[in-house]
Amino acid sequence: MISPMNYPIICSTCTAPAEYKVAAEWSDGQTSELKTYSLSCAKCLAANFAKAKVKQAKCRLLHGETLAIPGIYALGRRNAERQLVRMTELEINSKTQSGSKE
16 A cells, blocks of 8 residues: 555564554543554565454553553545544454454
8 A cells, every 4th residue: 555645554473565454442441542553565564454353352551541441443545544444244254364363
């Protein structure tokens, strides 16, 4: 994928073009944003999603902070974070492929 700034967005694991963002919603009670764990191609997605869930579970939060369970978002041309589309069917498929029983 080419970003609006005209540079390629590549997978965090390999050099393939990234198609997905693995991220979780973080908030301190006043501000919220997506905490990015990885940018991923389709091939690396299941592994990157599994790693993100492990990292999120180990994350230490300050009083008042929240961090949701990671999700998979489709990267699209000229999408701001508020316009990213969450791909819940891929999250379910990743749990099934990894044998997770969450």
